Amino acid sequence: MLNDVVEVRPMGGYVVYLRFDDGAEGEIDLGKLFAFKGVFEPLKEQARFEEVFVNKELGTICWPSGADLDPCVPYSEVTGAPLPGEHRYPGLAYSWNRGLCRRGVFSEYESLSAIDRPGC
DSSP states (O other), X not given: OXXXXXXXEEEETTEEEEEETTSOEEEEXXXXXXXSOGGXXXXXXXXXXXXXXXXXXXXXXXXXXXXXXXXXXXXXXXXXXXXXXXXXXXXXXXXXXXXXXXXXBOOTTTTSOGGGOOOO
């Protein structure tokens, strides 16, 4: 089951405060979760990063540049819950899911073959 993001606030640097629909909340440093490449590259600029907002339809955080982040990744960071697929391929799932956007935005791990992707 996915937990939707219902609130986001930039806290300085690349840290954001997130609250989820189940009441879980906390701050995470997104600068440590994804490489600033592809659609994430414009977010290196602090003003662009702080344009983050909640897309209620997708249940996750997005930016006007088109970048979004799979909600299971920040939820795992906030709660310590395992990412979907970690039970099958612990090392691979951790590496592949960190920074991966389920809705079509990939990080530096995009070269992994589809068969190896445990995903969300």
